[in-house]
Amino acid sequence: MKQLPETASVNAQVLASLRAAVITGELAPGSLHSVQNLATQLGVSRTPVREALIKLAQQGMVRFERNRGVRILLTSLHDLEEVFALRLLLEPPAVRRAVTRLDGNQKRELRRMFAHMEKAAKADDEFTMFEHDRRFHRVLLEAAGNARLAAFVDGLRDMVLRRGVSTARESRSLDDIVAEHRAILDLIEAGDAEGAAKAMREHVRHTAELLIAQEAGADLGPGLAAVDIDLDWTLAARDQD
Amino acid sequence: MKQLPETASVNAQVLASLRAAVITGELAPGSLHSVQNLATQLGVSRTPVREALIKLAQQGMVRFERNRGVRILLTSLHDLEEVFALRLLLEPPAVRRAVTRLDGNQKRELRRMFAHMEKAAKADDEFTMFEHDRRFHRVLLEAAGNARLAAFVDGLRDMVLRRGVSTARESRSLDDIVAEHRAILDLIEAGDAEGAAKAMREHVRHTAELLIAQEAGADLGPGLAAVDIDLDWTLAARDQD
DNA sequence: GGGGCGAGAGTGGCATGCGACACGTCACCG
DNA sequence: CGGTGACGTGTCGCATGCCACTCTCGCCCC
Known part of the structure; x- marks a missing residue:
């Protein structure tokens, strides 16, 4: 487990370390750990570790x-x-x-994130790629003016990351992901709200289908994944005035 | 062997107490309190109080x-x-x-919650009314099969309760609220998914408008609230295949 | 008389002490 | 030989100790 050098609050550092460790799989899914042990590895006492774990537990990543x-x-x-389903x-x-x-500022930030994604894709740097992917989405969510929405969706991504980071490459190239984001960005720049929303919808839907099909394949054995999950609750007729 | 009392963990009790205290206004919005003080009042040590407050802080009810x-x-x-906006x-x-x-079971539970609401409305029992209102919505959310969604929306209600419980009476009678839920329930029983969704949409929208108008009135002084907030992000044209 | 400052009280954050309980081990009994 | 129960180890949950920091208020100096 990585030791953080900086001088932010101990709690925040521990939280970041633990979250990263869970996401990367350094703390294996299903495994059991003691607070004392984790605290020793991080070089702090049990208290901040426990408090960070409480937060992760609320998010659904761990359970006491x-x-x-x-x-x-x-x-x-x-x-x-x-x-x-929620992201859709x-x-x-x-x-x-x-x-x-x-x-x-936000538009500039969006372009900056996208440029970083392109560069990371070219360099085949998966980790940097997903890092900026996340920040791209976060900028958009924050721009919608709803902090709770932004925080909630950002938290949801954690649940996917530890499956996604290591496996996405198998089914979809980084360039494809970049292309989907480029479509979203272009429509945003053009001021086409409806088009951008639809592009985002397709992007999320596409990502979901790939990850779920792949995960089902991993669970059931290779080559026979025939799941069809109804993700999209918005497909029914419109409930509008 | 059964353990009837099933004394919940101290932490859970403290969490419930603090949440209730915040919602009822016993802990006034904007006020400052020490963990030590709260712990003494609850008859426990600082640790479980602090841990409960951390959870409330994550939910946005308090801040350290x-x-x-x-x-x-x-x-x-x-x-x-x-x-x-999120509930909509x-x-x-x-x-x-x-x-x-x-x-x-869920249908029966739904009818039971509605019956309780009717009864509470007749008895003019505001607290019981909102209690079962919440559980009515919770049953529906859980029936959708998405635990994260149910937990998230249920948490959102906390933010409204402490404004809503004490003030809803001024603008909308309990009977009106019951009527809106009756409409939803009837359409559900009839198997009309689309109609039930629309009824729910109108219900949430109606509640939002009343609460927000009233809150704006309280902030700006009585009688001049002329706010028009765009709550409804779904009103734009449909992003569908 | 006015202004700055310093000491004290109070606080959150982190570390540590302590008791009750779960689980694995192993000796002992049937 | 198989089952069983007591014990030891390890763990969380709760209580408490300790420290650095903030804020207040009264005192002292000018």
Whole structure:
């Protein structure tokens, strides 16, 4: 486990370390760990570790088991289904709204994130790629003006990352991902809120299908994944005035 | 062997107490409190109190201020806007999906909650009314099969409760609220997913408008509230295949 | 009399002490 | 030989100790 050198609050450092360790799989899904042990490895006392774990537990990444330890929860197929159903409900409307609200700084930041993604894709740097992917989405969500939405969706991504980072390459090239984001960015720049929302919708939907199909394949053995999960609750007729 | 009392963990009890205290206004919005003080009042040590407050802080109800105390956050107009924008995005699709997935127990529970609401409305029992209102919505959200969605929306309600419980009576009678839920329930029983979703949408929208108008009135002084907030991000043209 | 300052009280954050409980081990009994 | 129960180890949950920092208020110097 990585030791953080900097001088932010101990709690925040521990939280970041633990979150990273869970995401990268350094703390294996399903495994059990003691607070004391984690604290020793991080070079701090049990208290900040416990407090950070409480936050992760609220997010659903770990679970306390009394007198046994802390269980690292695994991301099931159903978890992926839940996460992407929510992202499909929230991100397209958020983008639609963000288009009319983005200020200069945010647009610049968006372009910057996209440029970093392109560069990382060229360099085949998966980690940097997903890092900026996340920040790209976060800028958009924040621009929608709803902090709770932004925080919630950002938290949802954690559940996917530890499945996604290591495996996305198998089914979709980094260039494809960049292309989907380019489409979104172009439509935003053109002021086409509706188009951008639709592009985001397709992007999330595409990502969901790939990850879920792949995950189902991993669970059931290779080559026979025939799952068809109804992710998209918005497909029914419109409930509008 | 059964353990009837099933004494919940101290932490859970403290969490419930603090949440209730914040919602009822016993801990006034904007006020500052020390962990030590709260712990003494609850008859426990600082640790479980601090841990419960950390959870409330993650939910946005309180904020730690180093070396000063714990601030009880107030629900601003913008907070209400955020909460209801999210509920409008999430609850109608959840209901649409729930209609086709409700099992017998859940339908029975739904009818039971509604009956309690009717009874509480007749008895003019505001508190019981809102209690069952919340559980009515929760049953529906859980029936949609997405635990994250249910937990998230349920958490959002906390932000509204402390404004809503004490003030809803001024603008809308309990009977009106019951009527809106009756409409939803009837359409669910009839298997009309689309109609139920629309009814839920109108219900949430109606609630939002009343609460926000009233809150704006309270902020700006009585009689001149002329706010028009764009809650409804779904009103734009449909992003569909 | 006015202004600056310093000492004290109070606080959150981190470290540590302590008790009750879960689980694996192993000796002992049937 | 198989089952069983007591013990030891390890763990969380809760209580408490300690420290650096903030804020207040009264005192002292000018």
